[in-house]
Amino acid sequence: MLRVKSISKSINHRIIVRDVNLELDEGEVMGIFGPNGSGKSTLLKVIAGIIKPDCGRIVFGDTDITFLDVEEVVEKGICYAFQIPRPFREMSVFENVMVGCLLRYSKKEAKKRTEDILRKLGIVHLAERKASQLSQGELKLLEIAKALSTEPAVLLLDEPFAALDMKNALTVRDKVIELKKDGYAMIITAHRMRILREIADTFAEMRGGMLHAKS
Numbered sequence: 675m676l677r678v679k680s681i682s683k684s685i686n687h688r689i690i691v692r693d694v695n696l697e698l699d700e701g702e703v704m705g706i707f708g709p710n711g712s713g714k715s716t717l718l719k720v721i722a723g724i725i726k727p728d729c730g731r732i733v734f735g736d737t738d739i740t741f742l743d744v745e746e747v748v749e750k751g752i753c754y755a756f757q758i759p760r761p762f763r764e765m766s767v768f769e770n771v772m773v774g775c776l777l778r779y780s781k782k783e784a785k786k787r788t789e790d791i792l793r794k795l796g797i798v799h800l801a802e803r804k805a806s807q808l809s810q811g812e813l814k815l816l817e818i819a820k821a822l823s824t825e826p827a828v829l830l831l832d833e834p835f836a837a838l839d840m841k842n843a844l845t846v847r848d849k850v851i852e853l854k855k856d857g858y859a860m861i862i863t864a865h866r867m868r869i870l871r872e873i874a875d876t877f878a879e880m881r882g883g884m885l886h887a888k889s
Contacts, residue, residue: 675700675859676721676752676828681730682883683720690716691727692883696861698828703860705874706885707867713883714863715757718830721861722754723747734828748777751827757836757863759817761805767792767816768801774823791822795849811842815849822853829853831862835869847873 676698683691691713698704706714719725721732723744732740739747744754761770771791775784792798795815800808805816814834821829834850835843850873854860864870867877867888877888 675702675735677731677733678717678721679731679733681717681720681727681732683716683725683727685716690883691720694730694883694885696878696885698859698861700827701857701859702876703854703862703874705867705870705877706861706863706880707865707870707877708863708880709865712880714880715832717880717885718754718832718861718863722752722830724754748824748826751825752830753821753824753826753828754830755817755821755832755834757833759813761808761813761816761820763806764804766802766804767797767808767819770805770816771819771823774820777823778825788823791819794822794852795819796845809842811838811845814838814842814846818846818849818853827859829858829860831860833863833865835864843869 678694678696681691681694694717708714716725720727723742726741731738734750734752737750739750768788772784772788775787779787792801795818797812797815800812808816834846854873862870879886879888
């Protein structure tokens with residue numbers, strides 16, 4: 675479904691992602707772990723169209739999406755959830771999610787879809803609260819909800835457990851497991867492999883910009 679072929683990216687003359695190859699099948703969840711600075715976030719942003727690679731190709735289905743704008747990549751069915759959530763801070767949780775739903779649905783249908791997403795992620799009770807009033811754990815769930823609002827086939831979750839205490843990390847983990855059961859394909863990054871074990875089907879370690887498959 676998703677094929678990344680020999681992707682490299684340099685920033686300020688420093689190679690951040692080096693000759694990365696990966697394949698993600700429909701409904702598959704891949705966990706990528708490694709320390710800060712290893713290139714995980716940059717790789718996901720390249721796949722999402724946020725950053726353009728220096729070389730290589732990204733193919734989604736039968737379409738080469740390597741140099742598509744991020745909006746076009748989202749339309750194709752790939753959405754990136756930022757490590758540091760980026761909501762519209764003065765908008766409500768409901769409004770934040772509905773913005774994405776309106777890309778594909780009428781206003782009436784978008785409202786229903788927004789309610790469904792908030793319920794699925796356990797944050798429907800926060801619907802009228804401003805994003806600026808949310809805790810870090812709630813913001814992480816809102817970031818995932820915003821990604822779901824675009825009706826993706828592939829979710830790119832960048833460090834969804836980072837900066838969370840154990841209780842909130844487990845809550846986010848459980849919601850991501852539910853998304854896996856719903857059939858979403860995902861690439862999820864984390865500092866360590868341990869938290870990915872109950873979620874991912876395949877694993878890879880990122881070191882010095884290179885991806886190393888793990889059994």
